[in-house]
Amino acid sequence: MKRRTLLKTGATAAFAAAVGAPLRAQDAPMKVGFVYVGPINDGGWTQHHHHSAKEMVDHFGDQVELVYQESVPEGPDAERVLTQMCLQGCKLIFTTSFGFMDPTVNVAAQFPDVMFEHATGYKTAPNVSVYSARFYEGRAVQGNLAGHMTRSNRVGYIASVPIPEVVRGINSAFIHAREVNPDVEFKIIWIFEWLNPAKEADAAQALIEQGCDVVLQHTDSTAPHAAAQEAGDVYTFGQASDMAEFAPKPRISSIIDNWAPYYIDRVQAVMDGTWESVNTWQGIGDGMVGIGEISSAVPDDVKAEAEALRDSIAAGEYHPFTGPLSKQDGTQFLAEGETADDETLVGMNFYVEGIEGEIPS
Amino acid sequence: MDLTAIDPLLLLASLMVASTPILLAALGELVVERAGVLNLGVEGMMITGAACGIIFSTLTGNAWLGFAGAALGGLLLSFLFAVLTQLLLSNQVATGLALTLFGLGLSALLGQGFAGTRPPAFPKLDIPLLSNLPVMGQIAFRHDGMVYLGLGLVAAVWYFLTRTRAGLVLRAVGENHDAAHALGYPVVLIRFGAIMFGGACAGLGGAYISLVRVPQWTEGMTAGAGWIALAIVVFAGWKPGRLLLGAYLFGGVTVLQLNLQAAGLAIPVEYLSMSPYVATIIVLVVLAAGRKPGSLGQTFHASR
Structure with a gap:
């Protein structure tokens, strides 16, 4: 290789x-x-x-x-x-x-x-x-939808490489799934790769066979969608791109990355000689994270709720990591009403309370 | 941890599906190596097969024709290898590696217009009566045709190598090509046949990933399956029966480790991820590997 x-x-x-x-x-x-x-x-x-x-x-x-x-x-x-x-x-x-x-x-x-x-x-x-x-903002919307759409209360999550970004996504999705559905459980599979269609398909298959009827993915191929489609009543979300070819079912929504405005900005800055080292982290509000259309497979009231969540995050009225929240081991993560600062988010290496399993180190 | 969530029947059924690509590719390579040729281009032929499978099945609307096209694609690529190594006497290791590089590039080129297209569905065969058997029916008799074709090929290759005169001749060529040549057997011709059989099998294995397992075309989608197939041939001691065991073991532990992760088993994920490789190596080594064909990897020229 x-x-x-x-x-x-x-x-x-x-x-x-x-x-x-x-x-x-x-x-x-x-x-x-x-x-x-x-x-x-x-x-x-x-x-x-x-x-x-x-x-x-x-x-x-x-x-x-x-x-x-x-x-x-x-x-x-x-x-x-x-x-x-x-x-x-x-x-x-x-x-x-x-x-x-x-x-x-x-x-x-x-x-x-x-x-x-x-x-x-x-x-x-x-x-x-x-x-x-700030993909975790999009994950919050996915978690909300997942919590509503699951009937088995088992949500599968195909995780890629154990870095804070992925862990953040899992936590954000879990928090918002639990919020609307207290019985929901997450089953997480790490495949240690960003793109390996065969492995993603196998992972999706394993999750579905264990009763997961919603599968989230932080990997890049559409293989999990195909597995879900074959299995029947399983819902999935597009990752990084819309993956609309699997809409309206199994793909019920997606997170879309939109880097173009940033790229244009930065190239312009080099041309003008104004380029400076910056640390940019933008979310739904700035348009860097897009939420793909919530498909017709989702009931109207659920869709409206997810869209309201999306809009409140975009407007800056709601932060996906708002206390009270505890870490997996039961210690306090955020107090009532407190929101996580960027430093905590950037280095996030723990699960929130309720998620089972360990993060590979 | 909730191990009851794992349904052993479904697990065994997925094992057969997950193992099929490696099984097909490894079986082809086994025949090639028994004929004394080392073709390291399995990965390249698999990925080319995966691309050709998508192209042929999308254009014809028939998954079986897709597999036929994939076998043809793999075969043509291996033909190139055969011409280079058998007629032009190039180094087999270097040519095989080059074939992998070439296959990866070629498949990316071929598959360019097909990214994201979905191939026609490949129907599962519900074998009448047998598929209704209580346990075995669910595990073994509700798969698609390629799973059975793979198993049939293992039996056929075993029969061919051990029970037919032609198989004996092929092995003789692999064991000592000079002696086989002295006896009047057409060494180069036989090796051409073996190499092309290997190419066709690798193509089928690759197409099983792109047409059934995933099913979709993505560049580099075989992700190293060809190298695993190569390794399994060696660890299986060049014997078809053990090859089947090795491939099923690898596929089985791969599926099992994903299931154990999902069930929340309290073993660090890293160990689970490496388990397919470790388990396959240990079991096949414990079984005591066979002897490698005597002329494996050596260049044959009639005048020497």
Whole structure:
């Protein structure tokens, strides 16, 4: 596995370096690089980043040139890809997966004139910004719907990699499912990958066989939807992209990532020379997190309630982590009326009370 | 923890489905290696089969034709390998690895217009009478045709290798190609046949993932299944019976660990995740591996 990816990226990078180096004239379009963790047609996470990147290019026309590398493994290979992009003349590089964090920071230290934007991470530098979306706001809406729609009171959750972002999503969904349905239980499967359709299908199958009739996923393929469709009365949610081809059933809603406005902003900032290292974390209100249409399989009153929740989060009237809340071990997490601050959320590594099981470390 | 949530019958039924892609691919590779050729391109042929399966089934609207197209795709790719290694005498290890790289790229290209399309449904065969048996019916007799085809192929390969003259000749070629050549057997021709059978099987295995298991096309969707198939061939000692055991064990523990996670078993998830690999290796090693074919991986040239 490692070897073939290594060969592939190595060959591409070498080619890119040979061809791309002489193109560094002043009036040439600004090169903007994107490093993706999956293929650009994965139907989810990477596809939406790429889609947003193309929207950004459409916005600027001839002024920018898009350089991208798909299916880059998280780890040392990423550093090579990033270095090559820098040598190729990219002025701004977006690295769009959590595992690219250290490679991004390492390469950024060697190329102080190149600006970096790392998605979903937390390490910044003078030329490294981080950006992420408050997916947990969308998870709250999903949890609300899941709590209403389950009849077996068992909700399955296909979790990917044990990082705070994923844990936050599980907690947020669970809190809001319990709120509308005190009997609801979550069954969580970690598959340790962002995209592995066969494993996702197997995980969905296992959850459904154990009586889950709503399956949430934090993985990027539509395989769980297909498994749910075959099983019949099981509901699912689109992840990262709308996955509307499975609507109205099993897919009853979705979280959509919309990065385009941010990408346009940041490219503009580099062009204007106003780019600064920032830590951006936007949610439903800013449009970075979209809630896909709640389908006709959902009763009207449930739909209205979920939409009201969405709107109150967007307006900033309600925070998905509002006390009283306890941690899994029973200790207090938030007092009555208290809301979680961003620092707590960024490093969240515990389940809230009521979720069974342990977070893999 | 709630182990009662796991229904053993459903678990065993999912095991058969989860194991089928690896079983098919490994079976093909077993025949290839018994003929003395090491083809490390299984992953590439599987993913090409997965892409071809989607393309043919979507265009024709028939899942069976999709599988036929997948077998053809895998076969053509392995034909390339056969020409390179058997006629042009290239190094088998390097060519096999290159075949995997090539297959991954080719499949991404072929599948470009098919991302997100759903293939036609592949019907399950409810075998009359047998599917109504109390326990076995639910476990073993309510699957789709490919599951049975996989099992049938294991039996057929076993019979071919151990009970037919042609199988004996194929093994002779694998054990000592110079001796087989001296006896007048067409070593290169036989190896061509074996390699292409292996390619077709890998294609079928890949298509089972894209047409039944997932079912949808995503780049790189086989996610290393080909390498597992390769490993199972070695650990099974190049014997079809053990290969079936190995593939079912791997598929079974994979499904079981997901079920145990969902049931909230108090074992750290990391151990559960590695369990399929560990269990398969331990069991197949304990069974004492067979001897590898004598000419495995060696280049054959008639003049030497």
